[in-house]
Amino acid sequence: MADSAQAQKLVYLVTGGCGFLGEHVVRMLLQREPRLGELRVFDRHLGPWLEELKTGPVRVTAIQGDVTEAHEVAAAVAGAHVVIHTAGLVDVFGRASPETIHEVNVQGTRNVIEACVQTGTQFLVYTSSMEVVGPNTKGHPFYRGNEDTLYEAVHRHPYPCSKALAERLVLEANGREVHGGLPLVTCALRPTGIYGEGHQIMRDFYRQGLRLGGWLFRAIPASVEHGRVYVGNVAWMHVLAARELERRAALMGGQVYFCYDGSPYKSYEDFNMEFLGPCGLQLVGARPLLPYWVLVFLAALNALLQWLLRPLVLYVPLLNPYTLAVASTTFTVSTDKAQRHFGYEPLFSWEDSRTRTILWVQAAGSSAQ
Ligand SMILES: NC(=O)C1=CN([C@@H]2O[C@H](COP(=O)(O)OP(=O)(O)OC[C@H]3O[C@@H](n4cnc5c(N)ncnc54)[C@H](O)[C@@H]3O)[C@@H](O)[C@H]2O)C=CC1
Numbered sequence: 001m002a003d004s005a006q007a008q009k010l011v012y013l014v015t016g017g018c019g020f021l022g023e024h025v026v027r028m029l030l031q032r033e034p035r036l037g038e039l040r041v042f043d044r045h046l047g048p049w050l051e052e053l054k055t056g057p058v059r060v061t062a063i064q065g066d067v068t069e070a071h072e073v074a075a076a077v078a079g080a081h082v083v084i085h086t087a088g089l090v091d092v093f094g095r096a097s098p099e100t101i102h103e104v105n106v107q108g109t110r111n112v113i114e115a116c117v118q119t120g121t122q123f124l125v126y127t128s129s130m131e132v133v134g135p136n137t138k139g140h141p142f143y144r145g146n147e148d149t150l151y152e153a154v155h156r157h158p159y160p161c162s163k164a165l166a167e168r169l170v171l172e173a174n175g176r177e178v179h180g181g182l183p184l185v186t187c188a189l190r191p192t193g194i195y196g197e198g199h200q201i202m203r204d205f206y207r208q209g210l211r212l213g214g215w216l217f218r219a220i221p222a223s224v225e226h227g228r229v230y231v232g233n234v235a236w237m238h239v240l241a242a243r244e245l246e247r248r249a250a251l252m253g254g255q256v257y258f259c260y261d262g263s264p265y266k267s268y269e270d271f272n273m274e275f276l277g278p279c280g281l282q283l284v285g286a287r288p289l290l291p292y293w294v295l296v297f298l299a300a301l302n303a304l305l306q307w308l309l310r311p312l313v314l315y316v317p318l319l320n321p322y323t324l325a326v327a328s329t330t331f332t333v334s335t336d337k338a339q340r341h342f343g344y345e346p347l348f349s350w351e352d353s354r355t356r357t358i359l360w361v362q363a364a365g366s367s368a369q
Pocket residue numbers: 015016017018019020021022042043044045065066067068086087088089090104108127128129130163190191192193194195
């Protein structure tokens with residue numbers, strides 16, 4: 001990626017490139033990265049939609065692989081200029097064991113870093129999460145905070161623990177010498193709750209509302225703000241960060257950036273209604289219909305049932321003590337660090353993000369995807 005080789009075409013690798021965010025990153029790279037020569041899409045489960053991308057001018061290589069397998073990762077990374085590591089096990093519902101979550105999110109990330117070092121890949125962008133910071137186990141609010149806001153980040157749940165460990169590995173790897181003698185340059189992006197086309201929980205809420213005759217019932221007070229960011233803007237931020245890492249290595253290397261855009265600050269449920277409302281659903285109640293202690297009880301009961309039933313069947317309700325804590329603790333960001341460091345501006349306005357999401361919910365809710 002030297003200046004003398006302006007016309008050089010670059011090889012990008014996106015791990016988890018067939019996931020919700022990963023697909024948007026892949027499509028964004030193809031649309032907005034003029035230096036892209038080859039795009040490698042690495043995922044445990046490859047999506048059929050990749051086929052249509054193979055007919056374009058950029059070489060798209062689909063690689064079925066597992067980030068926990070070091071040799072598979074090394075083979076995929078070899079010869080790549082930039083890695084965007086977005087693969088991860090996103091499980092806050094108790095589907096996977098804590099060991100599996102750790103293996104994929106922490107060991108998988110370690111494998112990606114080691115592969116960069118061994119093969120001489122110099123630029124690594126990691127998809128971290130707001131969960132690395134909070135909400136913490138004490139339920140402290142994080143109100144319009146930024147990357148420098150002091151906050152007691154204490155976790156017990158395997159998902160945030162794994163993301164925090166993985167993020168640390170990525171940041172500590174900044175400056176390590178890669179094969180060929182150059183320094184590795186890394187940064188971590190921390191999205192808040194991502195929404196947009198492909199957001200399965202949103203689709204599930206829509207279908208649930210349809211089953212209940214068009215009604216959803218408020219469980220969380222409207223005053224609890226939950227940070228949200230549009231998937232297209234998160235993808236754009238990844239593409240921009242990856243592009244600028246070389247030019248601004250000294251500034252960006254080893255840094256974390258919250259992902260943000262113009263999405264309004266609202267409670268989790270009120271925010272979802274921005275999309276579900278125009279699709280015909282209504283949120284019942286200006287206040288939660290059940291007292292908070294009942295939700296705490298139900299969440300604990302769900303956790304107990306999950307544990308008791310585990311030998312027989314996997315019981316994975318949406319509500320558990322962890323998801324209740326996240327949904328009912330204010331966590332919002334207000335920052336311009338990505339703008340200052342690498343010129344990020346959201347590509348999609350709130351109006352665009354909202355319209356695109358509504359159209360997707362309408363289509364996804366009525367089809368069997
Ligand atoms: N969904 C959200 O609201 C947020 C997500 N994130 C992070 O963004 C990243 C992407 O998340 P989503 O797109 O929402 O999840 P997702 O589950 O849709 O995508 C993850 C992708 O990683 C792949 N993957 C999982 N285990 C793998 C393995 N062992 N080897 C190779 N590929 C594997 C999956 O097949 C999937 O395609 C994750 O790292 C997650 O922690 C961060 C903040 C918020």
